[in-house]
Amino acid sequence: MLKRSIKITFRLNAQECQLLKKQVKKSGLSQESYIRTLINGYVPKELPPPDYYAMMKELHAIGSNLNQIAARANAIGHIDRTTFQYEANRLRKAVLDIQTAVTSPERRVENG
Numbered sequence: 001m002l003k004r005s006i007k008i009t010f011r012l013n014a015q016e017c018q019l020l021k022k023q024v025k026k027s028g029l030s031q032e033s034y035i036r037t038l039i040n041g042y043v044p045k046e047l048p049p050p051d052y053y054a055m056m057k058e059l060h061a062i063g064s065n066l067n068q069i070a071a072r073a074n075a076i077g078h079i080d081r082t083t084f085q086y087e088a089n090r091l092r093k094a095v096l097d098i099q100t101a102v103t104s105p106e107r108r109v110e111n112g
Helices: 014-027 031-039 050-076 081-103
Strands: none
Touching (some): 014 031, 050 081
C-alpha cells in the first residue's frame, strides 16, 4: 500500500511550469518530493557542486588515516589522547558542517 494515497492535480501556466522544472532540476529531487518539501515549510537546496563529493571523500580519508594513526600510537603508547580526540572531533564536526551547509534545506521565511 502506498504511504501517500491522496492524489492532487493542479494546473500551471507555461512560465510557472518552466520555473518549477528548472528548480526541480537544480535540486535533484522529483517534482513530487520538491513540492512536498515546500509544503513542509522548507526550500530545497541546489545539488552540491561536483567537487563537493571529492572534498567529502578526502575529509573521510583524512579521518580514516587519523583513526589508523591513533590505533597505532595507542598500541605503542606514544600519543596524547586528549589532543587526538580533540582533533578527531573537529574533523567530524567539519564534515557534518559541510554536509549541512551544502545539502540541508533551509526553513522558508514567511512574508508578514
